[in-house]
Amino acid sequence: MKMNEMSMENFRDFLKDTIRKEIDFSQTQQSRGVPAPPIQKPPSSDQTLIRLPDRGEWTSVGDIPLVSAIENRQSRRIYTPEPLQMDELAFLLWACQGIRRLIDPGHALRTVPSAGCRHSFETYLLILNVAGLEPGLFRYLPVDRALVREGDAGGRLPDRITAATFGQSFIGKAAAVFVWATLPHRMEWRYGPAAHRVIAMDAGHVCQNLYLACEAVGAGTCAVGAFDQEGMDRLAGVDGTDEFVIYLAPVGKVEP
Numbered sequence: 482m483k484m485n486e487m488s489m490e491n492f493r494d495f496l497k498d499t500i501r502k503e504i505d506f507s508q509t510q511q512s513r514g515v516p517a518p519p520i521q522k523p524p525s526s527d528q529t530l531i532r533l534p535d536r537g538e539w540t541s542v543g544d545i546p547l548v549s550a551i552e553n554r555q556s557r558r559i560y561t562p563e564p565l566q567m568d569e570l571a572f573l574l575w576a577c578q579g580i581r582r583l584i585d586p587g588h589a590l591r592t593v594p595s596a597g598c599r600h601s602f603e604t605y606l607l608i609l610n611v612a613g614l615e616p617g618l619f620r621y622l623p624v625d626r627a628l629v630r631e632g633d634a635g636g637r638l639p640d641r642i643t644a645a646t647f648g649q650s651f652i653g654k655a656a657a658v659f660v661w662a663t664l665p666h667r668m669e670w671r672y673g674p675a676a677h678r679v680i681a682m683d684a685g686h687v688c689q690n691l692y693l694a695c696e697a698v699g700a701g702t703c704a705v706g707a708f709d710q711e712g713m714d715r716l717a718g719v720d721g722t723d724e725f726v727i728y729l730a731p732v733g734k735v736e737p
Contacts, residue, residue, distance in 0.1 A: 501675050510670045517587025518667045521624045522603055530627040531614075533571035542572045543697045550696040557701025558651040560733025564610045565656040569698040571626075573732065576694035577659070577687045578604050580623045591623070593686040596679035601667040602687065603724065605717045607634060607642060607658040610733070618718060631718050645712035646705060646729075655731030659702075661687060662719050663727045684728040691730055701735040704728065 506512060524530065575592060578600075582590045588598055595601070604621040606628070608614050618634040635641055639653030646652050661684060668676035688704045695702050706728060713729070714721040 495678060498675070498678065500678075504673050504675055506673070509673045515670065517585075518664070518670055519586050520589050520600060520667075521622060522620070522664075524620075524622060524625075524629045528629040530622065530625055530629060531619075533574065533626050533628060534568040535571075535626065536575070539568045539572050541566045541569050541698060543699070545697050547693075550693045553696050554692045555701075556703040557695075557733075557735050558703050559735065560651075560655055560701065560731075561736060562610070563656075563734040564612045565698075565700065565732065565734065567611065567613050569700070570606075570611055570657065572698065573659075573691060573694050573700075574604065574621050574623075577691040578602065578621060578623055583624065589624075593683075593690050595683045595686070596668065597671045599668045599671055599676075601663045601665060601676075601680050601683065602661045602727075603664065605631070605660040605662060605719075607638060607660060607716065608656075609638060609653070609658070610656040618716070634716055634718075641712075641716060644709070645716050646708045649705065649707070651703070652705060652729075652731045655733040656700075657733075658729055658731045659691060660713070660717050660726055660729045662714075662717055662724050664724045666723065680727070688728060688730055691732070695732060699734055699737065700732050702730045702732045704730050 577593060579592045580589045581592060584590065591600055606619040606621065608619055609616055616638055618631040619628045620631050621628060642653040642658060643650045652658060663680050665676060665680065668680050672679065691702055708729065711721065713726040717726050719725055
């Protein structure tokens with residue numbers, strides 16, 4: 482068998498769940514009594530929490546039928562200059578990673594499903610055009626219903642986003658880019674070597690909710706899986722080993 486054929490077979494095997502038959506689940510960290518990893522990276526002591534509007538304050542969010550949201554859902558790559566409002570941003574974040582009920586520091590029920598309730602993602606935001614926020618890199622804190630500013634992402638943000646996504650210039654013209662980084666250990670704690678396949682599944686749940694939620698605020702998004710891994714990790718400020726970018730989606734207002 483040729484090398485490329487062997488590689489293709491290995492990649493296909495990643496999509497299968499045969500690995501589950503080879504794992505001794507009694508040896509996972511969960512089974513050995515190791516405490517679950519926290520569901521949220523804590524902010525540093527010098528970061529100020531930026532409060533997000535609560536659900537009762539989402540005055541810009543429309544009440545649309547679910548059937549309509551599903552029917553109208555599509556990838557949108559052209560955005561207007563209109564900024565996203567803070568209540569709209571809060572709603573979109575809640576829709577794709579919000580917490581419905583905190584069980585304990587290692588477990589929470591969210592608005593999206595996750596294998597074993599592990600939720601391995603941190604949500605970063607490359608903010609370009611959101612009312613009340615200066616452009617830069619932010620992180621969503623679902624436990625606190627807040628944002629923290631992580632930095633300016635190095636300046637010339639639209640150009641850097643375009644460069645880190647292989648020249649997809651429409652991404653740098655969005656109001657905000659949702660960037661999901663995974664911390665694999667959160668899932669490995671329970672599933673060991675079987676963790677990584679379901680992390681990829683979870684990313685799909687998250688982004689689909691963002692698509693549907695955008696329909697309620699007159700916005701659009703487009704899931705992006707093609708990006709320069711190292712470049713996007715640098716933009717998000719993650720180490721690329723214990724935490725790395727797995728998916729992203731620009732969001733911006735669209736013409737009615």
